[in-house]
Amino acid sequence: MNNQFDSEKKIFIIPSRKKKEFLERIEEDLNEEQRKVVLEADGPSLVIAGPGSGKTRTIVYRVGYLVALGYSPKNIMLLTFTNQAARHMINRTQALIRESIEEIWGGTFHHVGNRILRVYGKIIGINEQYNILDREDSLDLIDECLEELFPEENLGKGILGELFSYKVNTGKNWDEVLKIKAPQIIDKIEIVQKVFERYEKRKRELNVLDYDDLLFFWYRLLLESEKTRKILNDRFLYILVDEYQDTNWLQGEIIRLTREENKNILVVGDDAQSIYSFRGATIENILSFPEIFPGTRIFYLVFNYRSTPEIINLANEIIKRNTRQYFKEIKPVLKSGSKPKLVWVRDDEEEAQFVVEVIKELHKEGVKYKDIGVLFRSNYHSMAVQMELTLQGIPYEVRGGLRFFEQAHIKDMISLLKILFNPQDEISAQRFFKLFPGIGRAYAKKLSQVLKESKDFDKIFQMQFSGRTLEGLRILKNIWDKIKVIPVQNFSEILRVFFNEYYKDYLERNYPDFKDREKDVDQLILLSERYDDLEKFLSELTLYTYAGEKLLEEEEEEKDFVVLSTIHQAKGLEWHAVFILRLVQGDFPSYKSMDNIEEERRLFYVAVTRAKRELYVITYLTRKVKDMNVFTKPSMFLEELPYKELFEEWIVQREI
C-alpha cells in the first residue's frame, strides 16, 4: 500500500465476516434507496414513504446492520406506537440476525417509559413501587375526584378522561383542549381544570401512574434532571422510531430531549397513514423534524412491494379525496392482479356468511388462514363474523377490543397482587374488597383508605361493621390468613390460593360463563409462573396486549389462524387477502367522527393498503334495527369513488 515515507497512511479495513455477510444480504434484499438508509442513516434521518414501500423493513435491517457492526442491542432504542407493531418489528429483527436482541430497548413508548421510570423516577419524586392504572382504573379515580368536588355535576368520567389525556399528550392549554375536543362544554372549563388538578394529586397520593404519566414523567425527568438526560443521551447510541406520523407532542419532546447531544435518530413515517389524532398524534412531528434536527437527511421510498396495481390504484383514488394531504408517488412493483371486489350484502349476518364462505374457498385454493385478514372500524362490527367462524370451526384470533388483562375476572385476581405490591393503591384495593359479600362501593372505599394509611392488612379486621358486612369480612379474614403466610415473591402461589379458596366460587356465583373465565384465570396463573419479578409481571400484563388465549404459546410456533383486527391495530401489517367490513355510512366513517372525515378516510386508506393481492370491501343494502331491516346508505368513501371502474361488484344471494 502506501510507502513507509508517507506520513499519512491510508487505512484499509477488512470488514468483519459478520459485516460482510450482512452487506451481502442488504445487497439482495433491499433497493438502492433503502440500502442508503441502512448504511448511511447516521445523524438525524427522516424516511417518508407510502404504504408497502418497505419502511419497516428498512428500519429492521438498519437495526440488524448496527448489531452486525458490533453495537450492543442494549444501546439501541427501537420505538413504535402500538404493541402490535412493536412485536411485529422486534420479531422481524430477531429473525434477521443471530445475536439475541433481547436486551434492545424496544417496544412502545409507554413500555420504555415504564422501564426508565422504575429506575430513575425517584429523581423527580416518583416512588418506584408505583402501580399502573389502565383506562378503567383511571376513569374510576377521575370519577371519585369528580364526585368529591362536584357531586351535582353531570359531566361524565369518559369525556374528562379523554380531555385529561389529550391535554397531557399535546401540551396545549385548557382553552385549546376544550375548543378542539369538547367545544360543547367550554363553559365548564374550570370544573374540568379543578378535577384534573385533584386527579393529579390523588395519583401521587396513591403512588399510581396512568398511561399518560408513563410518558409525562419520562419527559419531566429529561427536562428537570440534566444528569439523567445526559445518561440517557449517552446510553442510547441509536434511536429508531417507526410510524412517526402517529407520535404526539409529548413523544416528540421525549425524542428531542433524548437526542440533545447524540443526534443519531432515524424516524420513518407516512403522513397519509396518520390515524391516531384522538391520542393527540400529529404529523407536525414529521413536518418539523428537519427544523428540530438541523442537517436532517430526508429519504423517500417510492416503490410499493406489497400490493397489486389494482389495489394501489384504489388506494390512490381514496386518498386523493383528502384536501389536506400531501401527494405521494407510489409505484407498484407487483404484476397486475384482479380488481378489488365490492360486495353488497343484506345485513351483518349475510356479511359474516359471505366472509366465511370466501375464507373457506381461499383456504381450499391453498391460501393459509394466517394470510387472511378481516378488518373493521369498530370492534363490535366483527361479532357476527366471529360467531360464524366459530360455528364453522375456522381458527381465528381477534385483535383489538378488550385486552386479556382488561377482563373483569383477570383484573379481580390481579387486584390482590397490586395491593401487595403497593398498598397505597386504593383503586386496586377497592376492586379487591368489593369481591366480598356485604362490601360495596362505600365500604370498599373506607377499607382501602385504612389500608393505605396503615399499610397493614390486619388493621382492617379491627374495624366495626354490621351484619352482612361483618360476614363478608369474616370470609376475607379467612382467606387473608392463608395468603399472608405466603411470601410475596411467590405470587403465582398467592394467585392459586386465592383462586382455589375463594375466587373460583365467586365466579360460579356471579357469571353464567364462569367456565371460560376459570380457563382465563388458569392461563393467568400459568403465565405468572414465568415471571420471578412481581413488578415485571404486573407491568407487562398492563402494558402488553396479550391476545386472549394466545399468551402462553411458544414463540415461533407457526400458528395458522385468520386474523380479525381493528384497522388501527392492523397498521404496519399485511395479508394476502383482506376483507374490510361494514362500509356503511355511520359505521365507517363512524358517526362519532364526522368532524374528522379526513382521518376516517386515511383509515380506509390504511385498511386497503394492507392487502397484497385480494381485497373484498363489504357494504350493506339494508341493516337490522331491532329485527327489522331498514335501508342504509353505503359509506361516503364508496359513493365518492368511481367505484364501477375501480371494483368488480358482487351481490350476495343465499341459496334456498
Added chain:
DNA sequence: GGCGGGGCTTTTTTT
C-alpha cells in the same frame, strides 16, 4: 346509609 338485583340502552379508535 349502603348493598345488590333488574331492566334499560348503547357500542370509536389505543397505551
Added chain:
DNA sequence: AAGCCCCGCC
C-alpha cells in the same frame, strides 16, 4: 357484554 340508573331491602 357492559355501563347506567333506579328501586327495594337490610
